Amino acid sequence: MPGLNLRDEDELAAGLVFTVVTNVLADVIGEDYLSMIEIGPETSFQADLEIESIELIAMGEQLQEAFAHVDFAAWLSTMEMDEIIAMRVGDLVDHIVHTAGGQPPVGSEARDG
Amino acid sequence: MADLCVRGVRFNVVRLGSSSETQPPDPYRDGRCPVVFLHGLIMDNLSSFYYTVAPAVAAKTDTVLFDLRGHGRSDRPPNGYRIEDGVDDLVGILDALGIDEPVHLVANSFGGTIALAAALRRPERVAGMVLIEAHPAFTGWGDEIMEDLSDLVSGFDDPGIRDYLAQEAPRTLRRMVQTCEDLVTVSSMGDDLRASQPTDPDRLATLSCPTLLLYGENSDIIDRAYVLEESIPGAELVVVDGCSHALLMENPKEVEGRVTAWLDDQAGVALSRGIGAGIR
Numbered sequence: 115m116p117g118l119n120l121r122d123e124d125e126l127a128a129g130l131v132f133t134v135v136t137n138v139l140a141d142v143i144g145e146d147y148l149s150m151i152e153i154g155p156e157t158s159f160q161a162d163l164e165i166e167s168i169e170l171i172a173m174g175e176q177l178q179e180a181f182a183h184v185d186f187a188a189w190l191s192t193m194e195m196d197e198i199i200a201m202r203v204g205d206l207v208d209h210i211v212h213t214a215g216g217q218p219p220v221g222s223e224a225r226d227g
Numbered sequence: 228m229a230d231l232c233v234r235g236v237r238f239n240v241v242r243l244g245s246s247s248e249t250q251p252p253d254p255y256r257d258g259r260c261p262v263v264f265l266h267g268l269i270m271d272n273l274s275s276f277y278y279t280v281a282p283a284v285a286a287k288t289d290t291v292l293f294d295l296r297g298h299g300r301s302d303r304p305p306n307g308y309r310i311e312d313g314v315d316d317l318v319g320i321l322d323a324l325g326i327d328e329p330v331h332l333v334a335n336s337f338g339g340t341i342a343l344a345a346a347l348r349r350p351e352r353v354a355g356m357v358l359i360e361a362h363p364a365f366t367g368w369g370d371e372i373m374e375d376l377s378d379l380v381s382g383f384d385d386p387g388i389r390d391y392l393a394q395e396a397p398r399t400l401r402r403m404v405q406t407c408e409d410l411v412t413v414s415s416m417g418d419d420l421r422a423s424q425p426t427d428p429d430r431l432a433t434l435s436c437p438t439l440l441l442y443g444e445n446s447d448i449i450d451r452a453y454v455l456e457e458s459i460p461g462a463e464l465v466v467v468d469g470c471s472h473a474l475l476m477e478n479p480k481e482v483e484g485r486v487t488a489w490l491d492d493q494a495g496v497a498l499s500r501g502i503g504a505g506i507r
Contacts, residue, residue, distance in 0.1 A: 118232060147398065162401050166274075166298055167274035167277075167278060170274075172239070175241060187285070188282070190277075190278075191282035195278075
């Protein structure tokens with residue numbers, strides 16, 4: 115993209131990823147509940163969204179379809195419970211943006227299975 | 228992979244594969260069967276294995292986790308909760324996934340009830356079992372379990388608890404209570420479990436699949452461990468020090484180590500048989 119420096123590209127990617135993450139969250143947790151909360155990078159999965167462990171897995175599964183380059187199951191399994199509890203939406207977005215081999219989420223065709 | 232419709236019910240299914248590029252070479256690779264995890268009753272779902280034993284197993288072989296009917300993110304139909312239904316659901320899910328070879332079942336508590344029934348009813352689909360704190364459905368088991376669950380649910384009727392649930396309780400707790408009440412008081416689970424075919428200890432003697440039994444030293448159902456050990460030919464029992472019925476949550480690393488070592492052993496046996504028979 116001409117005229118954009120690396121920082122802009124990063125911000126653009128983070129914005130796109132953030133949109134996908136919030137859409138997935140609405141689907142997994144339910145639009146009704148989510149409409150009461152404004153989601154931002156600082157939103158905590160545990161303290162703010164009260165996400166259940168089974169919902170976190172469902173979120174990972176859906177994100178896997180959007181971002182094939184990130185192994186969400188492996189990433190979650192390396193985390194201790196207190197790390198998962200402390201995780202914020204921004205941490206997840208950063209992880210997706212900074213995992214090597216990333217492609218823009220829009221029109222991603224690297225979906226298997 | 229998320230939803231599979233089987234026997235008219237939508238099941239939440241997670242399939243984890245071995246990503247062999249990132250794993251060290253596995254000498255047992257060609258001897259491994261797929262592994263299916265079966266979770267416990269009411270408060271449980273596939274997350275209890277997903278966050279504990281499943282990743283280590285998935286690093287080695289094709290791995291399937293699913294929420295039992297009425298549990299987790301699977302549908303909660305009003306009926307179909309007999310143990311035999313659990314077996315048919317399991318087989319239906321394997322069929323839908325195209326897994327027709329025998330699988331290893333790794334099961335916790337009520338999951339073990341289903342695993343035992345599966346091994347008896349559909350032995351051709353079960354290569355082996357790891358039963359963690361399994362509840363065999365011996366005569367009277369359905370009454371016993373539903374009595375405990377009814378006590379639990381009637382506890383929610385305390386006005387103070389109702390107020391707390393309605394006003395300040397976290398969403399996760401409200402959901403858990405709702406699931407529990409739906410299953411115990413609304414669905415036919417109680418009648419279905421009582422009407423299920425009991426597990427006859429004598430029939431367990433006909434099982435031919437390798438079985439590992441893992442129980443906590445302080446488990447309230449440790450007596451079942453000894454009956455299973457005696458009844459299932461060749462069953463190996465490991466009693467883990469200092470743990471209760473919640474063994475999987477109390478000592479996940481020990482369970483993971485026991486499960487993966489047992490799966491390696493089984494794969495080794497399968498390989499040596501294959502080589503002996505000139506299959507490979």
